Amino acid sequence: MIRPSIQAMSGYVSGEQPAPGAKVIKLNTNENPYPCSPRVLTAIREAMAGGLQKYPDPLATAFRMRAGDVLGIDPDWIQCGNGSDDILTILIRAFVGAQDGIRYAYPGYILYRTLAQIQEATVDEWKFRSDWTLDDAFATANSRLRLAFLANPNSPSGTVIPANRVFELADALPCPLVVDEAYADFAETNCLRLVAENEKIIVTRTLSKSYALAGLRFGFVIAQPRIIEQLAKIKDSYNCDILSIAGATAAMDDQGWLIENRQAILATRDRLVLRFRDLGFETPPSQANFIWATRTDRPVRPIYEQLKRDGVLVRYLDYAGWGDGLRISVGTDSQIDALLALVEGMVS
Amino acid sequence: MIRPSIQAMSGYVSGEQPAPGAKVIKLNTNENPYPCSPRVLTAIREAMAGGLQKYPDPLATAFRMRAGDVLGIDPDWIQCGNGSDDILTILIRAFVGAQDGIRYAYPGYILYRTLAQIQEATVDEWKFRSDWTLDDAFATANSRLRLAFLANPNSPSGTVIPANRVFELADALPCPLVVDEAYADFAETNCLRLVAENEKIIVTRTLSKSYALAGLRFGFVIAQPRIIEQLAKIKDSYNCDILSIAGATAAMDDQGWLIENRQAILATRDRLVLRFRDLGFETPPSQANFIWATRTDRPVRPIYEQLKRDGVLVRYLDYAGWGDGLRISVGTDSQIDALLALVEGMVS
Numbered sequence: 133m134i135r136p137s138i139q140a141m142s143g144y145v146s147g148e149q150p151a152p153g154a155k156v157i158k159l160n161t162n163e164n165p166y167p168c169s170p171r172v173l174t175a176i177r178e179a180m181a182g183g184l185q186k187y188p189d190p191l192a193t194a195f196r197m198r199a200g201d202v203l204g205i206d207p208d209w210i211q212c213g214n215g216s217d218d219i220l221t222i223l224i225r226a227f228v229g230a231q232d233g234i235r236y237a238y239p240g241y242i243l244y245r246t247l248a249q250i251q252e253a254t255v256d257e258w259k260f261r262s263d264w265t266l267d268d269a270f271a272t273a274n275s276r277l278r279l280a281f282l283a284n285p286n287s288p289s290g291t292v293i294p295a296n297r298v299f300e301l302a303d304a305l306p307c308p309l310v311v312d313e314a315y316a317d318f319a320e321t322n323c324l325r326l327v328a329e330n331e332k333i334i335v336t337r338t339l340s341k342s343y344a345l346a347g348l349r350f351g352f353v354i355a356q357p358r359i360i361e362q363l364a365k366i367k368d369s370y371n372c373d374i375l376s377i378a379g380a381t382a383a384m385d386d387q388g389w390l391i392e393n394r395q396a397i398l399a400t401r402d403r404l405v406l407r408f409r410d411l412g413f414e415t416p417p418s419q420a421n422f423i424w425a426t427r428t429d430r431p432v433r434p435i436y437e438q439l440k441r442d443g444v445l446v447r448y449l450d451y452a453g454w455g456d457g458l459r460i461s462v463g464t465d466s467q468i469d470a471l472l473a474l475v476e477g478m479v480s
Numbered sequence: 481m482i483r484p485s486i487q488a489m490s491g492y493v494s495g496e497q498p499a500p501g502a503k504v505i506k507l508n509t510n511e512n513p514y515p516c517s518p519r520v521l522t523a524i525r526e527a528m529a530g531g532l533q534k535y536p537d538p539l540a541t542a543f544r545m546r547a548g549d550v551l552g553i554d555p556d557w558i559q560c561g562n563g564s565d566d567i568l569t570i571l572i573r574a575f576v577g578a579q580d581g582i583r584y585a586y587p588g589y590i591l592y593r594t595l596a597q598i599q600e601a602t603v604d605e606w607k608f609r610s611d612w613t614l615d616d617a618f619a620t621a622n623s624r625l626r627l628a629f630l631a632n633p634n635s636p637s638g639t640v641i642p643a644n645r646v647f648e649l650a651d652a653l654p655c656p657l658v659v660d661e662a663y664a665d666f667a668e669t670n671c672l673r674l675v676a677e678n679e680k681i682i683v684t685r686t687l688s689k690s691y692a693l694a695g696l697r698f699g700f701v702i703a704q705p706r707i708i709e710q711l712a713k714i715k716d717s718y719n720c721d722i723l724s725i726a727g728a729t730a731a732m733d734d735q736g737w738l739i740e741n742r743q744a745i746l747a748t749r750d751r752l753v754l755r756f757r758d759l760g761f762e763t764p765p766s767q768a769n770f771i772w773a774t775r776t777d778r779p780v781r782p783i784y785e786q787l788k789r790d791g792v793l794v795r796y797l798d799y800a801g802w803g804d805g806l807r808i809s810v811g812t813d814s815q816i817d818a819l820l821a822l823v824e825g826m827v828s
Binding site: 173 | 494
């Protein structure tokens, strides 16, 4: 009874989520290690006091106005979603039908493949060069291609394709390019301003990482209004709830919190990178809240396994045709100290 | 760039949502007029205290365990969603591909058609008889048919197809039947027990109506585990947030609240029905938290329009090939008194 294409697919496997209350240092799904802005909690309490029995604003107008102010974007260029996964789902359903094709830079966010499989679309993985840049052929047209994805900063590498290069690639592509900026608040640059310059450029954002709100589920897309109008037909009418709209709006309102949190994460990240390089790992230059660590002298999977036994969860990822590595989220300083102490014991 | 099928569709239009703070008696989208159980708010506050920076449990296990206890169902037969719209979206993507077909009883929930259009599927609207029963031909096979929908209690009528009749129809159908029980907590019967008797029967529920949590977005589906396993591939990994899981679990835990709230709504509904019939409206026997009111001696649209000018929003619905009417949510006693005073002035 289930569609054969669904039965045949294996489904996306997200990073392990330990049971609530488990004593684990969790560095495997790039969550922010710090609590969100206190203003978020105040706003949620106030929204609760207004009652939960009515439907939320289907357009999350309060958030779009505030985000528009902060980012310098007209609210009509923004659509909100139940996490950026919801946004990515809406985008692929808008642009990609059965037998159409998508392309994405590889290794990247594996969810793009799952979303394509659900649409019965074909997948064209385009490999990064060994220095995590992309060659011009990423933009090559073919008759099926309907949507391209680029996580930027990329996962698992944390590396960034500069905005001018993204513009070149998008301009050459025969289809829209989704620039998935889940980690852009940690980076030195982003592609927001490109959306106005080329209708084919669509940027997605999430509050899960940089605003420490993975548990609240809130993301958004920035695109030209003619596209936003069409995306509105696909989203569930009430895809964001009263509490998440209130919390996300307050988060966006507290840019001071964002700046401080970002500084703390980046300082810890830089310390982690230096020490990991000392310990013989290779790590590309990360502009995200995680690092990608590989090494050639010994397998890294046993390191992941030993860390897990010791109560530290990092992400072991093995990319077919590319290789494996450890993707490690930047935790608090004490979490990273605990990680480093364990790793030092294993490799030195 | 957008798929032609998406450009061609008009999109689902939900009931009007007045601006926050507007002085309106809102009887147009079947929300519960009373605040939710206080235990829900306590649970949300406790969940907030645990932090929002981590991802939620992807399987909403706490809710599934509690709902399983309350409803007498194994938790493995339950999947949760961001409102039952999310669940309906997941179901149609699991069963229905491009050029496949769906069927639904008409007039029913119009969203089924929108969901089919997004999948490029064909739609077969099967009309209720004039007494809101369904004839055997609802179950007729055709080569395209992949999924059938029955809102039960139905919207806009509020009427119920008895469980034994639902079983007969589902058994005869060549595809699964989604019994959309958004309003079942207000009814005298439901189809939950049928799920174990026939794998083709899938029941959906929401906490929006009977638990007064439309603003929180939480729904769930009950199906046999072989189906739930496949649905899990389609849902977004983290489709329910930390606060909604906590709130929904607490709501399910407070069955005393549900019973009292239901009694209040049903008493008000029965009073509304009697008075509307006195005033010359026809209303089928409702087992939901709304009534469907038509009349033959004069058009009802002007009544909707005058009520709106007077600050009372009801839903005017015009079904092609069937006719129009007013769908009126059961509010508090004082809201319904205000409605009745206005309507009496218009029709007597």
